[in-house]
Amino acid sequence: MRIAVFATCLVDGLFADVGKATIALLRRLGHDVDLPLEQTCCGQMHVNTGYPREALPLVRRYVDTFARYDAVVAPSGSCTGAIRHQHAELAGAAGDATLAEAAREVASRTFELSEFLVDRLGVTDVGAYFPHRVTYHPTCHSLRLLRVGDRPYRLLRAVRGIELVELPSADACCGFGGTFALKNGEVSTAMLADKMRCILDTGAGVCAAGDASCLMHIGGGLSRLQAGVRTVHLAEILASTESSAA
Amino acid sequence: MTFLGIPTASSTGHLRAPRTFPEAAHDALGNAQLRRNLGDATATIRAKRAGVVAELPDWEQLRAAGAAIKDETLAHLDEYLIQLEEQVTERGGVVHWARDADEANRTVVELVRAAGADEVVKVKSMATQEIALNEALADAGITALETDLAELIVQLGHDAPSHILVPAIHRNRSEIREIFLREMAGVDPALTDDPRALAEAARTYLRRKFLSAQVAISGANFAVAEAGTLCVFESEGNGRMCLTLPRTLITVMGIEKLVPTWRDLEVFLQTLPRSSTGERMNPYTSMWTGATEGQQFHLVLLDNGRTATLADPHGRSALRCIRCSACLNVCPVYERTGGHAYGSVYPGPIGAVLSPQLTGVEHNPTLPFASSLCGACFDACPVAIDIPSMLIHLRAQVVDAKREAHHTPTPEAAIMAAAAWTMNRPRWWARGLRAARLSRFVRRRRALPPPLSAWTASRDLPDPPRETLRDWWQREGGVQ
Numbered sequence: 150m151r152i153a154v155f156a157t158c159l160v161d162g163l164f165a166d167v168g169k170a171t172i173a174l175l176r177r178l179g180h181d182v183d184l185p186l187e188q189t190c191c192g193q194m195h196v197n198t199g200y201p202r203e204a205l206p207l208v209r210r211y212v213d214t215f216a217r218y219d220a221v222v223a224p225s226g227s228c229t230g231a232i233r234h235q236h237a238e239l240a241g242a243a244g245d246a247t248l249a250e251a252a253r254e255v256a257s258r259t260f261e262l263s264e265f266l267v268d269r270l271g272v273t274d275v276g277a278y279f280p281h282r283v284t285y286h287p288t289c290h291s292l293r294l295l296r297v298g299d300r301p302y303r304l305l306r307a308v309r310g311i312e313l314v315e316l317p318s319a320d321a322c323c324g325f326g327g328t329f330a331l332k333n334g335e336v337s338t339a340m341l342a343d344k345m346r347c348i349l350d351t352g353a354g355v356c357a358a359g360d361a362s363c364l365m366h367i368g369g370g371l372s373r374l375q376a377g378v379r380t381v382h383l384a385e386i387l388a389s390t391e392s393s394a395a
Numbered sequence: 396m397t398f399l400g401i402p403t404a405s406s407t408g409h410l411r412a413p414r415t416f417p418e419a420a421h422d423a424l425g426n427a428q429l430r431r432n433l434g435d436a437t438a439t440i441r442a443k444r445a446g447v448v449a450e451l452p453d454w455e456q457l458r459a460a461g462a463a464i465k466d467e468t469l470a471h472l473d474e475y476l477i478q479l480e481e482q483v484t485e486r487g488g489v490v491h492w493a494r495d496a497d498e499a500n501r502t503v504v505e506l507v508r509a510a511g512a513d514e515v516v517k518v519k520s521m522a523t524q525e526i527a528l529n530e531a532l533a534d535a536g537i538t539a540l541e542t543d544l545a546e547l548i549v550q551l552g553h554d555a556p557s558h559i560l561v562p563a564i565h566r567n568r569s570e571i572r573e574i575f576l577r578e579m580a581g582v583d584p585a586l587t588d589d590p591r592a593l594a595e596a597a598r599t600y601l602r603r604k605f606l607s608a609q610v611a612i613s614g615a616n617f618a619v620a621e622a623g624t625l626c627v628f629e630s631e632g633n634g635r636m637c638l639t640l641p642r643t644l645i646t647v648m649g650i651e652k653l654v655p656t657w658r659d660l661e662v663f664l665q666t667l668p669r670s671s672t673g674e675r676m677n678p679y680t681s682m683w684t685g686a687t688e689g690q691q692f693h694l695v696l697l698d699n700g701r702t703a704t705l706a707d708p709h710g711r712s713a714l715r716c717i718r719c720s721a722c723l724n725v726c727p728v729y730e731r732t733g734g735h736a737y738g739s740v741y742p743g744p745i746g747a748v749l750s751p752q753l754t755g756v757e758h759n760p761t762l763p764f765a766s767s768l769c770g771a772c773f774d775a776c777p778v779a780i781d782i783p784s785m786l787i788h789l790r791a792q793v794v795d796a797k798r799e800a801h802h803t804p805t806p807e808a809a810i811m812a813a814a815a816w817t818m819n820r821p822r823w824w825a826r827g828l829r830a831a832r833l834s835r836f837v838r839r840r841r842a843l844p845p846p847l848s849a850w851t852a853s854r855d856l857p858d859p860p861r862e863t864l865r866d867w868w869q870r871e872g873g874v875q
């Protein structure tokens with residue numbers, strides 16, 4: 150199986166460790182992994198802010214970049230959601246039926262990390278070791294757009310050394326929402342404040358999630374509070390082993 | 396015309412936000428009492444709703460059925476409306492058509508005058524809130540008295556409703572007690588803030604009005620086209636008093652509130668109460684067909700932007716809405732800002748799409764952005780309105796409207812265009828990402844220029860890596 154990693158623009162530029170962890174994990178499970186360098190961004194920021202026209206070339210780029218792989222894995226529920234729910238529709242709305250069909254086809258082979266591991270590879274124990282007290286924020290798009298359900302929890306429960314603690318009001322939005330955090334900064338902050346309160350209530354030292362964007366938001370807030378809780382991507386936990394414990 | 400000092404746009408009533416959403420939200424966020432009242436109330440009703448929805452094994456099928464019935468109705472709305480008019484007329488009612496808020500208000504004022512009344516009792520109704528009927532009646536020297544408890548609290552408090560179903564959700568009981576003591580003629584000065592005592596005070600106050608009122612005004616939750624039957628769902632029974640006692644009944648109804656047949660109603664009898672109040676069945680369901688002997692019945696059918704909404708293929712599913720308010724109660728933005736921030740009688744997620752749809756986006760340009768697109772509203776909606784997708788669609792309309800209005804692109808449009816240009820050129824993109832490492836130096840700076848200042852006001856920027864992922868890959872990533 151030819152697997153490509155779609156790192157997402159955020160991971161490529163700001164959270165390279167999440168990308169490295171995704172690649173390391175897939176390799177440890179015995180797969181050939183490629184990171185095609187023609188990739189850039191899924192275009193979600195443009196679409197969600199009201200600029201669908203600007204996103205169309207990015208749809209074409211995504212399709213051209215990934216069409217030749219058997220599977221595309223993204224460490225992001227949000228970007229996977231955009232690829233699955235927005236790409237074909239954007240192409241269709243622009244009157245490009247060929248691109249729409251191709252986008253639908255590539256989207257059907259694009260997976261969020263936990264989906265790929267559990268559904269495509271059929272593993273829940275990836276042989277990880279992570280000796281920390283962790284709480285998991287499921288993120289809105291993984292939860293409601295992709296319906297990943299308990300897949301991340303099944304993966305985490307199989308991690309050795311981990312102490313997984315339940316996050317109160319886990320399904321509540323953290324307030325990121327892309328440009329929402331800028332356009333409605335104060336409302337976003339109020340939502341974040343409640344999310345952080347729930348995280349701190351668990352007593353966990355690590356807050357994990359499957360989306361770098363939500364983690365950037367939550368992590369940025371926790372850092373400002375100097376709360377002593379770090380944010381870690383699911384991929385980083387799953388990639389971590391006894392010899393490389395993060 | 397002003398309402399609470401807020402100038403209202405006459406032709407659409409209370410649909411236009413006088414301030415931007417972020418401005419209005421700022422005030423609400425600073426009000427700790429309001430935040431607490433809203434947080435408590437929405438958490439309670441969310442839990443109740445989740446419980447009764449989980450009881451139904453066929454909930455998803457009911458949602459799909461509700462959506463299908465509404466879509467079918469909307470696809471043939473003209474035919475069903477004519478059918479309704481024929482049935483109502485045949486049974487002694489009179490049907491009036493109103494293009495906008497002004498026309499509807501004029502019709503109602505004339506009808507009340509013709510009945511010789513200077514006071515009317517009202518059944519809780521969103522349509523009459525939408526057209527600002529109470530204000531129009533007041534201008535004509537007619538007193539309108541709300542009989543729904545929460546609506547009465549809002550009216551006595553000289554306040555505006557902040558929730559579709561629980562208009563006084565932003566008030567707690569001690570605030571309500573104060574309002575009653577201040578505004579309710581003849582109230583017992585020893586009134587406590589016990590909910591039962593408060594309800595009893597309201598009941599005594601209202602009873603006198605029911606018995607003297609000549610005219611009642613209601614909205615309608617549904618109208619059954621095949622039978623000409625109007626229908627109101629309520630919890631207190633006060634609506635039923637209004638519907639039966641006065642000699643003239645005037646119903647103002649949005650043209651989308653139809654269902655074709657009695658059978659269709661069955662779906663909503665199950666989904667509406669569970670979605671709105673978290674009850675298995677609503678306590679009072681009143682239905683009436685035409686006029687009963689000795690009474691007059693008038694039906695005012697209101698357009699006010701609905702046919703324009705129907706003409707928009709992306710927007711028309713907003714007309715499925717049965718105003719249950721489930722989307723408000725699950726919305727994290729609504730929970731923190733309350734309804735007033737939306738500046739329209741329709742707050743929350745549905746308000747963020749419906750108000751701009753009804754008025755045109757140019758009149759409510761910040762509402763489509765008042766959402767983090769978390770999707771909780773879509774999951775809760777009993778008629779499966781895909782509110783997040785509609786918000787995205789409306790955002791594009793707002794951006795296009797700005798493009799047309801300005802010859803030079805807005806700063807945001809310039810940033811978006813530049814980002815898209817770069818993202819479509821991997822080499823430029825790689826260079827841009829490398830440059831982002833420079834932000835390591837500004838990381839701890841707490842005040843970046845706008846629009847990034849909205850981020851640094853409360854959050855630290857992440858520490859960018861020494862090396863981008865693609866640079867690492869090129870250096871050693873291909874090595875197994």
Ligand code: SF4
Pocket residue numbers: 670715716717718719720721722723745772775776777778779780
């Ligand atoms: S949009 Fe859906 S959930 Fe919201 S009020 Fe309307 S019917 Fe209820």
